[in-house]
Amino acid sequence: MVLKKDTTTPSTMSSPTIISASNEYSPLRALIIGRAAHSLFPSEPPHMIRATMPTLHHPEFRPHHPFPADIVAKADQELDNFARVMTERFGLKVYRPKEVDWAKANEGRGGYTGAMPRDGLMVVGRTVVEACFGWGCRRGEIELAYHDVLEDIMEGAQKAGESVRVCRAPKIVGADTLYDGLLDDDKPEDRKDGAKQNGTFNSQNGNQTTHWAINNTRPAFDCADFMRFGTVLIGQLSHVTNPKGVDYLRAVLPAPYTVELLNTTDDHAMHIDATILPLRHGTLIYCPSRVTEEELRRHEVFGDWDLRPLPWNPEEEEEEEEKDEGPPRYMCSKWLALNAMSVDEKTIVVEERQERFARWLEEEFGMEVVRLPFRHVNSLGGSFHCATVDLVRKEL
Numbered sequence: 001m002v003l004k005k006d007t008t009t010p011s012t013m014s015s016p017t018i019i020s021a022s023n024e025y026s027p028l029r030a031l032i033i034g035r036a037a038h039s040l041f042p043s044e045p046p047h048m049i050r051a052t053m054p055t056l057h058h059p060e061f062r063p064h065h066p067f068p069a070d071i072v073a074k075a076d077q078e079l080d081n082f083a084r085v086m087t088e089r090f091g092l093k094v095y096r097p098k099e100v101d102w103a104k105a106n107e108g109r110g111g112y113t114g115a116m117p118r119d120g121l122m123v124v125g126r127t128v129v130e131a132c133f134g135w136g137c138r139r140g141e142i143e144l145a146y147h148d149v150l151e152d153i154m155e156g157a158q159k160a161g162e163s164v165r166v167c168r169a170p171k172i173v174g175a176d177t178l179y180d181g182l183l184d185d186d187k188p189e190d191r192k193d194g195a196k197q198n199g200t201f202n203s204q205n206g207n208q209t210t211h212w213a214i215n216n217t218r219p220a221f222d223c224a225d226f227m228r229f230g231t232v233l234i235g236q237l238s239h240v241t242n243p244k245g246v247d248y249l250r251a252v253l254p255a256p257y258t259v260e261l262l263n264t265t266d267d268h269a270m271h272i273d274a275t276i277l278p279l280r281h282g283t284l285i286y287c288p289s290r291v292t293e294e295e296l297r298r299h300e301v302f303g304d305w306d307l308r309p310l311p312w313n314p315e316e317e318e319e320e321e322e323k324d325e326g327p328p329r330y331m332c333s334k335w336l337a338l339n340a341m342s343v344d345e346k347t348i349v350v351e352e353r354q355e356r357f358a359r360w361l362e363e364e365f366g367m368e369v370v371r372l373p374f375r376h377v378n379s380l381g382g383s384f385h386c387a388t389v390d391l392v393r394k395e396l
């Protein structure tokens with residue numbers, strides 16, 4: 001198939017070295033890799049945990065509850081190993097966040113983790129955008145763990161004579177209203193379908209209505225609800241991303257970047273990076289229980305792409321990890337294999353126990369698959385895509 005060239009990537013860029021990324025798959029040069037130390041189960045209200053987290057693990061989500069120490073220690077070993085492979089084998093520049101005691105974050109309320117930077121930071125062209133986190137326990141995460149990385153980036157850009165913009169999230173002044181009308185002890189009349197009170201918003205997809213766990217009273221979004229495809233970002237509304245968050249993102253992105261929303265059928269939507277996985281320009285894998293090919297094709301950017309559903313349903317499979325009693329996936333769905341990270345259009349990093357997925361990528365798409373251990377990082381909420389932020393991807 002002849003594919004339209006990626007004409008959407010701005011051509012004004014001249015080999016930048018500090019910050020430059022307009023897609024998820026062109027050759028990676030620099031990235032952030034997270035850090036697991038002191039990770040706590042995120043403490044958010046029960047309605048949010050019910051909406052987003054696997055039922056079996058709900059009791060774990062309580063204030064000041066650390067993830068098991070052995071899981072966190074092994075997750076840090078996996079992250080360190082991943083960083084070493086990226087540096088030594090692929091020659092990439094790797095930035096790491098500061099170690100933070102998350103129990104003391106948010107004036108003692110507690111934070112979550114430094115292992116999932118993709119949720120909080122996104123590079124679009126030469127702009128770094130910080131998420132307006134919906135989860136209160138994540139507020140301050142970027143400042144605490146990534147301040148030094150952002151300073152290094154700015155310093156590096158200055159030295160290299162590159163113009164880089166870092167767009168930090170606005171501070172919330174006064175009480176946060178994002179859960180108003182949605183908490184379990186709010187009055188039921190405030191939670192009616194389509195209620196205008198308190199800015200509650202629902203999404204309609206065919207016959208299905210999703211009742212989101214946040215309202216639309218202020219901008220909220222996680223960066224991991226968006227992916228870059230040249231000058232078009234494809235994103236989704238979710239339990240952590242609301243319409244005002246999308247408007248905010250549209251407003252802070254430099255021209256000519258735009259945001260289009262994918263209508264997913266995922267009642268538990270939180271982060272788009274186990275729903276779609278672009279392997280290279282022109283080829284994308286998707287989760288067929290969360291999005292349809294028709295919906296993807298509605299977006300011009302995918303018009304002539306080879307769009308492939310994952311041909312088996314991981315929800316119906318006995319998991320490798322269950323067979324050998326791997327660490328619990330407290331926060332992730334069974335589609336997590338799709339949360340892989342591309343080094344370039346032919347090379348992708350996949351969790352080493354996802355052998356069926358790895359072989360499919362090799363045999364069906366001719367990918368070179370780098371298999372690395374990451375199951376303890378998976379326990380904390382994501383895989384290689386979640387645990388990274390790509391800072392520089394070379395122009396195609």
Ligand code: ABU
Pocket residue numbers: 270271273274275331332333334335336339381382383386
């Ligand atoms: N934080 C990304 C996880 C996505 C998923 O489990 O489906």
